[in-house]
Amino acid sequence: MADTRFRFHDELETLEQKLLSVADQAEQMVEMAVDAYTEGDLEAADRVIELDSVIDQTYLDVHNAWLHLMARQQPMGSDLRRMSMLLHMNTTLERMGDQTVNIAKMAHATTGLPRVDKIAEELREMGDLVRAMVRTGIEALVRRDADEARLLPAMDEPVDRLNRDMYQEVVKAGSDPGRLEWAIKAMMVSRALERVGDQVVDIGEQLAFLLTGEMAEFDESGLGRSDVQPG
Amino acid sequence: MPFDTDQTEKAMTRDPEEYAIRSPAESTSPPPPAEAVMRIEDMDVFYGDFRAVKEVSIPFAKNEITALIGPSGCGKSTVLRSLNRMNDLIPTARVEGKVMFHDENIYQRHVDPVEVRRRVGMVFQKPNPFPKSIYENVAWGARINGFKGKRGELDDLVEHALTQAALWEEVKDKLTESGYSLSGGQQQRLCIARAVAPSPEVLLMDEPCSALDPIATLRIEELMMTLKKEFTIIIVTHNMQQAGRVSDRTAFFSVDVDDRGQRTGKLVEFDDTDRIFTAPGEKETEDYITGRFG
Numbered sequence: 001m002a003d004t005r006f007r008f009h010d011e012l013e014t015l016e017q018k019l020l021s022v023a024d025q026a027e028q029m030v031e032m033a034v035d036a037y038t039e040g041d042l043e044a045a046d047r048v049i050e051l052d053s054v055i056d057q058t059y060l061d062v063h064n065a066w067l068h069l070m071a072r073q074q075p076m077g078s079d080l081r082r083m084s085m086l087l088h089m090n091t092t093l094e095r096m097g098d099q100t101v102n103i104a105k106m107a108h109a110t111t112g113l114p115r116v117d118k119i120a121e122e123l124r125e126m127g128d129l130v131r132a133m134v135r136t137g138i139e140a141l142v143r144r145d146a147d148e149a150r151l152l153p154a155m156d157e158p159v160d161r162l163n164r165d166m167y168q169e170v171v172k173a174g175s176d177p178g179r180l181e182w183a184i185k186a187m188m189v190s191r192a193l194e195r196v197g198d199q200v201v202d203i204g205e206q207l208a209f210l211l212t213g214e215m216a217e218f219d220e221s222g223l224g225r226s227d228v229q230p231g
Numbered sequence: 232m233p234f235d236t237d238q239t240e241k242a243m244t245r246d247p248e249e250y251a252i253r254s255p256a257e258s259t260s261p262p263p264p265a266e267a268v269m270r271i272e273d274m275d276v277f278y279g280d281f282r283a284v285k286e287v288s289i290p291f292a293k294n295e296i297t298a299l300i301g302p303s304g305c306g307k308s309t310v311l312r313s314l315n316r317m318n319d320l321i322p323t324a325r326v327e328g329k330v331m332f333h334d335e336n337i338y339q340r341h342v343d344p345v346e347v348r349r350r351v352g353m354v355f356q357k358p359n360p361f362p363k364s365i366y367e368n369v370a371w372g373a374r375i376n377g378f379k380g381k382r383g384e385l386d387d388l389v390e391h392a393l394t395q396a397a398l399w400e401e402v403k404d405k406l407t408e409s410g411y412s413l414s415g416g417q418q419q420r421l422c423i424a425r426a427v428a429p430s431p432e433v434l435l436m437d438e439p440c441s442a443l444d445p446i447a448t449l450r451i452e453e454l455m456m457t458l459k460k461e462f463t464i465i466i467v468t469h470n471m472q473q474a475g476r477v478s479d480r481t482a483f484f485s486v487d488v489d490d491r492g493q494r495t496g497k498l499v500e501f502d503d504t505d506r507i508f509t510a511p512g513e514k515e516t517e518d519y520i521t522g523r524f525g
Contacts, residue, residue, distance in 0.1 A: 005522030074472055076508045076520040213510025 008073045012082055015062055015069075019089045020138060022058055023203075025051060026096045027134040030196060033103035034127035037189050038120040040111060045104035055097035062090045081213065085206040092199045099192040099199075106185045113182040116173045122162055123186060126193040129159050133200040140204060146211040149204035150222030156197045157220060163194035266293045267331075268432055268463045269314060269351070274328035276309050276318065283309050284496040287328075289482050291433070296455060296464040298474035298504065301484030302524065306496020310484070311435050311467045315351035316344040332433075349376050352431035356438040358418035360410030360425075365402050368410045368421055369393060372428035388428060395461070396424035397454050416447025420454065427462065434458065436466040440473065452477050471520060474504065481507040483516045 003009060029048050036045035066087055069075070075083050133155045140148035166187050173183035201218060209215045267290035276284040284306035291297050299307040309318065316337060318324040329336045337347045360368050369389045370378075378385065389406070393399040398420040402413070410421055419439060426434060436455075440448040455464055455477050468474050474481055482501040486494045500513040511517050518524050 003523050008522070076471065076475070077511055077517045079521045080509055 005073070005079075008069065008075070008079070011065070011069060012079065012086070015065055015086050016082075016141075018058060018062055019086060019093060020141065022055055022093045022097075023089075023134060023138050023141075025055065026093055026100070026196075027131050027138075029097065029100040030127055030131050030134065030193070033100040033107070034123055034189075034193070036104050036107035037110070037186070038115065038123050040107065040115070042107060042111065045107040048100050048104040052097040052101045055094060059090055059094040062086070066090065078210065081210045085210045088206045089203055092202050096196050096199050099196050102192045103189050106189050110182050110185050113178045114176065116169070116179055116183050116186070119166070119169050119173070119183055119186045122166065122169065123189055123193070126159055126162050126190060129155065129162075130193050130196050130200070133159075133197055137200045137203050137207075141207055144207075144211060146208045149207045150218065152201045152204040153218045153220050153222050156201050159194055159197040163190045166190040267291055268293045268333065269465075270329075270331040271310070271313070272329040272331060274310075274313065274326060274330060276306070276313055277323075277325040277327070278321065279323040281493070282495050284313075284484075285487075287498045289498065289501050291463055291465055292480070293463050294459055294461075295479040296459050296466060296477050298478035298481045299465065299467045299484065300469075300471060300474050300481060301496075301499075302486065302519065303469075304494055304496070305484035305486050307467045307482075307484045308437055309496065311437055311465060314433070314435055314465065315348045315353055317348075317353065319344055349429050350431050351433040351435060352426035352429065353435040353437070354419070354422050354426050354439050357442050358415055358422050360413070360418050360421050363410060364407045365393075365410050365413070365421060366406040369424045369428050372425050376429045389424075392424040392428040393421075395427050395458065396420045397450070397457070398424055414447070416443050416450060419443060419447070419451060423451075423454065423458075427458070432463060434462045434464045436464065438467055438469060441469065448473070471508075475508050478504045480504055483507060483511070483513070483519065485515050485519070 029051055032041075032044040032051075033048045035041050036048065066083065070083060073079075133152055136148060136151060136155060139145070140152075170180075170183040170187055173179050205216070205218055208218070269291040271287050271289045271291075274284070274287045275282055287306075287310055289297070289310075299311060301307050312318045313326055313330055314337075318326065326338055330338060332347070332350065335342065337344075337351075361371065363371070366389055369392050370385055372392075373385060373388055378388070380388075390399060390403075393402060398417060401417060402408075402421075405412070410418060413421060419442075423434075423439075440451050443451065452473065455466070458464060466474075466478065480501065481504045483499045484496050485499045487497055488494050500507065500511060500516045502512065506512075507516060508520060511520065
């Protein structure tokens, strides 16, 4: 079948590839940011902040390219839905970058403070879970697999739970002011990771919209509200 | 129910597994129009032995704009012309199936095609005013339909039609000048005034903007949005953006080619315009609107 709009479709593909590499980078930044906080690795923290400025630049580039395409190509059908997905992804990935920067800043703010091992362990677990979500989101996108995207809410559930229960660990941190300050700031790290998880779910919803034409928020089972329950 | 004919059902049914980009689960049928003024039911149009269009069923809702789109040769203009028996003017043309206007099939033997065309007016691709004054261009429609009122009443009718066509303010001081003295866009609005003067219920528009510049085009589109309050409009357009801007519902036509290379137009999908242009149900529609066809 002849694609009479191949230039436009090539440009769409280029935009998507750019965003996929941003997602790839965001995954690495989550890892670095968690290391920075849990191990006091300030070099990793600085690297996260540096990489975020690259994401910010890509965000602007993609936004401008997107506007040009919209104005000049007036996409329809799946092209239009893909444009919608790319615009959302661009914003969401930029915010994911910002969340990792928030974590990196916490690492700087807690330099030299004693850590609480149990909390550090849980943050690392959250980081691993979130990174797996980012990978799943990327794979679902590359394979155009809505079913895989629908796994994301279930993957997000333990992240939410760890975040919800984090304050109990803080309460257990004891009365040492240093440990307590580190533990309290760890709650903000936990919150940032929880947000990244939600943001990956958002991208999954956009992918489902591209593939099905139905825009709906996933519930915990990964079904959109307007989806029909299978048999 | 206007949507229960076979063809419409066929056009609305899809197997999601067939497509890489899957179809929305819930878009199988548009909300039924409040009242279908016209309804094509399982219609084929032939030119001699050649079947130009096959198995078309579409309801046209009152006070809505329905756009007919599709590639060249898909039969959309043939379908449009079947709605006021303009195909009768081609000796070999033959229509099978029904074209219902309210409860009457307009192809029944006793139906007068002239009366059909009074109630289903038409605006053509190229503005085609008569070589007469602006006033006479509009008054003509009323006259041939046996208008017997006084001169003052005819004046009112002309003013009303020109106002409906958003042309009155521009021509009220030069009604005796030739229709040809107007710009292309004005001439097309004059033709719209001429078409609405006999108070039809339905207005057919065959590529009404393709000979006009973009500003004149936008004016006609705005005018259509106003006119649909009083008329039911059916438009054929090559311009998908135009269909997207003005229409409530869209019918997408395509072409089947048989073993002998014969090309027959068919209805692929009929749905809300929003749906057709964001998440169409049929792969053929999707390919067309995203530029993948060959």
